[in-house]
Amino acid sequence: MSLIKIDHLKLSIGDAPVLRDISLEVAPGEVVGLLGPNGAGKTTTIAAALGLLRPQGGTVRLMGGDPWTGGAALRCRVGVLPDPNGFYDWMTAPDYLAFFADLHSATNDAAVIARRMDRVGLAPRRGQLIGTFSRGMRQRLGLARALIGDPHLLALDEPTNGLDPRGRREMHDLLLDFAEQGVGILLCSHILDDVERLCSRVCIIDGGRTVAQGALADLLAAQNSKMRFRLELAGPLPPGGAVAAHVRVLHLAADYAIVDVDAHVGPPEAWRELFFLGWPIVAIAPEGGGLEALYLALTGGAVPGVPVQERAA
Amino acid sequence: MSPALRIARKEAGELVLGVRGQIWLAVTTAVLSGFSLLLVGSQELSLLDNAQVVYDMAGLVTALGALLAVIAGIDAIGGERERGSLLPLLLAPVPRGSILAGKLGGPVAAWGVMLALAAPYFWAVGSTGQNLVSGMVALLVLGTPVVLGFGFLGVALGAWMQSGRTALSVALTGLVLSASPLLLGPSLRQSAIGRMFDAVNPFSAALNGFDAVIIDSQGAFAQAGHAAVAVAWLALTAWAAAAAMRRVSR
Numbered sequence: 291m292s293l294i295k296i297d298h299l300k301l302s303i304g305d306a307p308v309l310r311d312i313s314l315e316v317a318p319g320e321v322v323g324l325l326g327p328n329g330a331g332k333t334t335t336i337a338a339a340l341g342l343l344r345p346q347g348g349t350v351r352l353m354g355g356d357p358w359t360g361g362a363a364l365r366c367r368v369g370v371l372p373d374p375n376g377f378y379d380w381m382t383a384p385d386y387l388a389f390f391a392d393l394h395s396a397t398n399d400a401a402v403i404a405r406r407m408d409r410v411g412l413a414p415r416r417g418q419l420i421g422t423f424s425r426g427m428r429q430r431l432g433l434a435r436a437l438i439g440d441p442h443l444l445a446l447d448e449p450t451n452g453l454d455p456r457g458r459r460e461m462h463d464l465l466l467d468f469a470e471q472g473v474g475i476l477l478c479s480h481i482l483d484d485v486e487r488l489c490s491r492v493c494i495i496d497g498g499r500t501v502a503q504g505a506l507a508d509l510l511a512a513q514n515s516k517m518r519f520r521l522e523l524a525g526p527l528p529p530g531g532a533v534a535a536h537v538r539v540l541h542l543a544a545d546y547a548i549v550d551v552d553a554h555v556g557p558p559e560a561w562r563e564l565f566f567l568g569w570p571i572v573a574i575a576p577e578g579g580g581l582e583a584l585y586l587a588l589t590g591g592a593v594p595g596v597p598v599q600e601r602a603a
Numbered sequence: 604m605s606p607a608l609r610i611a612r613k614e615a616g617e618l619v620l621g622v623r624g625q626i627w628l629a630v631t632t633a634v635l636s637g638f639s640l641l642l643v644g645s646q647e648l649s650l651l652d653n654a655q656v657v658y659d660m661a662g663l664v665t666a667l668g669a670l671l672a673v674i675a676g677i678d679a680i681g682g683e684r685e686r687g688s689l690l691p692l693l694l695a696p697v698p699r700g701s702i703l704a705g706k707l708g709g710p711v712a713a714w715g716v717m718l719a720l721a722a723p724y725f726w727a728v729g730s731t732g733q734n735l736v737s738g739m740v741a742l743l744v745l746g747t748p749v750v751l752g753f754g755f756l757g758v759a760l761g762a763w764m765q766s767g768r769t770a771l772s773v774a775l776t777g778l779v780l781s782a783s784p785l786l787l788g789p790s791l792r793q794s795a796i797g798r799m800f801d802a803v804n805p806f807s808a809a810l811n812g813f814d815a816v817i818i819d820s821q822g823a824f825a826q827a828g829h830a831a832v833a834v835a836w837l838a839l840t841a842w843a844a845a846a847a848m849r850r851v852s853r
Contacts, residue, residue: 340694342852366696376687378613380621392609393695435691 291354292317293443293474294339300347301338308334310498312348314476316443321465321475323489323506325482327589331498332478333373336445339476340365353442366394369436373447373478375428379421383412383431386420387438394439410434411460425452433461444468447478462487482581492581496589509584517557518583521547521564522573534563548577607701610692611708618675618709619716631667631717635724638663642728657729657738658817664721664742665809666782668750671717672710673774676757676844679706680851681767690853703758703848710754714747734817741816745809745829748837752805753778755840762847781806805836 294316301309309331316322326332337343338350341361350357352364378386384403391398407413410430415423423431429452436444449465450458465488469475479485485492485506492509494502502509523545533539536555541548551560557574564571604612618624642656683689692702722739729735756777760770781804801807812829815821 337852342693362696362698364696365694368694370691370694372690372694374687375691376683376689377691378617378688379686380617389609389613390691390695392604393606393692393697395696432691439696 292351293353294476295351296335296339296348298348299335299338299345299350301334301343301345303334303343308498309338309345311500312495312498313500313503314339314493315503316474316476318442318474319469319472320491321469321477321489323485323492324476324478324495325480325485325492325585325589326495330495330589332495333447335495336370336372336447336476336478340368340370340445366439367442369438369441369444371429371432371436371444371446371449373451375432375447377420377423377428377431379419381420382417383407383420383423383434384416386431387434390435391438396439406434406437409437409464411457426454426457429453429461430457433464441473443474443476445476445478448480449477450479450481450484458484482585486581494585494588501588502584506581510581517551518577519549519551519557520575520577521549521569521571522575523547524570524572527570528568532567534560534567536560537564605701606695606697607704608708610697610702610705611711614675614679614706614709615712619712624713627671627713628716628720631671631720634663634667635660635721639724639728652818653729653731654733654738654818657725657735658813660721660725660728661738661742661746661813661817662810664717665746665749665806668714668717668746669753669778669782669806671713672750672754673757673778674771675709675713676706676754676759677761677767677770677774678757679709679761680758680848681761681764681770684761684851684853685767689851693851693853699848699851700845703844706758707751707754710751710757714750714754718743734820737820737822738813738817741813741826744824745812745826745833748830748833749805749809752833752836752840755837755844759840759843759847762844762851803832805833808832808836 292315294314296312296314299309299312299314300307312331312335314322314324314335324332324335334343338345339352339357341352341357341359341364344358352361353367355364357364378389381389384400384407387403387406388398391403404413404416407416410433412427412430412434415427420428420431429449433446433449436446444465446465450461453461462484465475465477469488475488477485477488489506491504492502492506493500518540526544527542536552537560538550539547540550551557561571561574619628638660642659680689683692721742725735725739729738753774757770757774760774761767764770764773783806801811808829812826812833815826815829
């Protein structure tokens, strides 16, 4: 059974349609990245998935149930790290975790709380008021709160925000550890490096629609089926501007060109063809690639140097 | 412990034991002390009938309680939303009704503390006169629904409006309007408009009940009409708060 299953979700806030057609699925043990530009609808999608907002169309299932009608009960096994993530600054971290443990009907035993704090690296801060915590410490405390009740699903919005490199690495290890134990994780992040390291699948949304969804490796392979290069040119192209069969020119300037080469051909063969056609190529460098290129291509952001109409779809 | 009680305990602790709560208690103590000193020390005011003094004190405590309740109610939702701490609570596996009930813990605790704080002042200004005990019972019976109604109103406005400041301005305007019988003279209140306003205004219901019990020596539990208005106010604001809470999504 999927932990979250969203099909063709539509949702408006007031008269403004925010989600137009969102589909998303998170299975146990899977880390799914939810990506999209600011205002694409990521937070609204999570809010609908957790039963905070009522969908106007499509279906949303959380642990197999309707989160809008059964939200409180279904959220027993869901840990959430929202963004923004506020706390009761006048409490200490153990008191805060004990408060939320009570709300989850989970044990608030001091030893359990201490283990939880230890797990997220907050053990030395036991007696300190939350108001004195740094941003990174607050993120760790938010994660500790999300882990109350031994969740089957974690929905994390920008979990590595404010963490130092070591903290980020620890967070990665912790999340991968949870995924190995069968916890499904929905990870919302603008840090694509986090997504590439952690996620087995991604869902990219833009303008309230899912524009791509699937295994990260498959999406990247599809994106990389056309390899992109920047060719430095010593002068103008030969008259007629002939192009090799397996090369597509995305942008042409006086001294350089951005081209896609079909992956099954291989760049060396493409370069040979272009030299044969008289292209004055003096240097070749890969241009973009990976998740960033995929993200930019799918979400309306222009790839530097490439006209918008030429973006990959 | 049920989630509602756990939230109520947190709210009460934050309000009564927190810095803001301590400041509020100090201010209340100062106001009650100043008022009591005026009543017993001022040559003109000390000539007031003793029952009138108790009546004035009951009105003042109700007004202060309502002011605290409405601020606490707004802060419980609107303030927490602005501090980002509301969303984790909304995402906890707790029904909205329990969150709402728990959020009223702050105003309830504050009102309880205020009543306890006011008791010695009542005794100081009214122990030599009539109807002191029945006046305090009337304050408990009629003042409580009025004050808690303002707490619910604060929650409703805090949940409904995106800005805590806007909610506070609307609530304070409403509070000043409804507490205007404290300021208006009896002749104005006896005009046709004044009578209509009095009939639906919970604050007036409480004041008229205090008047009947403390000054006219009627029984505290004989004020069914006044109590009905106060309870209707409580029910209306509770309904508004529940409806507004259902709409809160962040």
